[in-house]
Amino acid sequence: KAGVTQTPRYLIKTRGQQVTLSCSPISGHRSVSWYQQTPGQGLQFLFEYFSETQRNKGNFPGRFSGRQFSNSRSEMNVSTLELGDSALYLCASSLVTGSGEQFFGPGTRLTVL
Amino acid sequence: GENVEQHPSTLSVQEGDSAVIKCTYSDSASNYFPWYKQELGKRPQLIIDIRSNVGEKKDQRIAVTLNKTAKHFSLHITETQPEDSAVYFCAASIVVGNQFYFGTGTSLTVIP
Numbered sequence: 001k002a003g004v005t006q007t008p009r010y011l012i013k014t015r016g017q018q019v020t021l022s023c024s025p026i027s028g029h030r031s032v033s034w035y036q037q038t039p040g041q042g043l044q045f046l047f048e049y050f051s052e053t054q055r056n057k058g059n060f061p062g063r064f065s066g067r068q069f070s071n072s073r074s075e076m077n078v079s080t081l082e083l084g085d086s087a088l089y090l091c092a093s094s095l096v097t098g099s100g101e102q103f104f105g106p107g108t109r110l111t112v113l
Numbered sequence: 114g115e116n117v118e119q120h121p122s123t124l125s126v127q128e129g130d131s132a133v134i135k136c137t138y139s140d141s142a143s144n145y146f147p148w149y150k151q152e153l154g155k156r157p158q159l160i161i162d163i164r165s166n167v168g169e170k171k172d173q174r175i176a177v178t179l180n181k182t183a184k185h186f187s188l189h190i191t192e193t194q195p196e197d198s199a200v201y202f203c204a205a206s207i208v209v210g211n212q213f214y215f216g217t218g219t220s221l222t223v224i225p
Contacts, residue, residue: 033212033213035215040217041217042119042202042215042216042217042218043157043202043204043213043215044215045212045213045214045215048212055212056207056212058212059114090156090157101147101159101162102147102159102213103159104149104156104157104158105156106155106156107156
């Protein structure tokens with residue numbers, strides 16, 4: 001089985017722009033979660049989607065949004081980028097709902113200038 | 114919401130020694146506690162996990178213990194090897210959905 005994939009792998013944007021990141025889960029996995037990883041902060045939970053519905057949301061501003069498609073692929077959007085949004089964005093997929101093992105993608109490294 | 118604290122933030126051990134990383138959580142509803150290893154430039158990978166109905170779990174040189182009453186869980190690595198050098202993250206998962214809360218990570222260095 002192919003693993004979780006994320007595109008693009010690297011992205012450079014300027015303040016005020018918006019960005020869309022994509023995540024393709026492992027085939028058959030219906031739950032996709034997104035995390036922001038920054039040095040010193042670890043992995044911070046952004047949101048989780050299951051069957052095209054956002055079930056959980058972390059403590060991030062409304063500039064961060066996401067969606068999930070019928071094929072379980074998920075996108076994350078960040079609008080009005082700020083310097084502090086520079087981070088590695090990881091998505092993770094899992095097979096079962098409710099405390100199932102998560103498999104991480106390689107991440108998208110976003111740099112905001 | 115859930116708050117996971119992890120200590121220490123950095124840990125250096127001699128090859129062959131043991132390493133222990135500790136985490137505490139705040140929400141008694143959490144029932145799944147995975148540990149992830151992230152090597153430099155790579156994605157986090159699950160190395161061991163434990164559920165709230167179990168007190169201890171072992172997998173070769175790795176073990177995890179859980180104390181539900183005290184709300185803390187620990188990762189134990191015995192006979193450490195240089196390839197164990199990485200950042201280790203603990204996490205706690207709330208019962209409903211896949212909402213995981215991660216600790217801030219422990220950078221483990223195993224000195225040959």
